[in-house]
Amino acid sequence: MSDKPQSADETSTPEELREKAEATREQLGQTVEALAGKADVKAQVQQRTTEVKGQVQQKTEQVKDKVARARARQPVRADAHR
Secondary structure, eight states: SSOOOOOHHHEEEHHHHHHHHHHHHHHHHHHHHHHHHHHOOOHHHHHHHHHHHHHHHHHHHHHHHHHHHHHHHHHOGGGOOO
């Protein structure tokens, strides 16, 4: 008998090795996609622009609503239109 421990690959069945290879391919694919996304500056800028536009639109609506409520609370004076 050998005192040298066997590696996981030596004790794995061909099917287990295929499953490990597929899992490794999947992880590698996800890593490549993540790296590509980080390297795509144009897409990052477009995404951030879209986010900021949405925030600006939301704030604009909030301010419009606030102004409308403030106007509704103020009585209309007859001499205010002159």
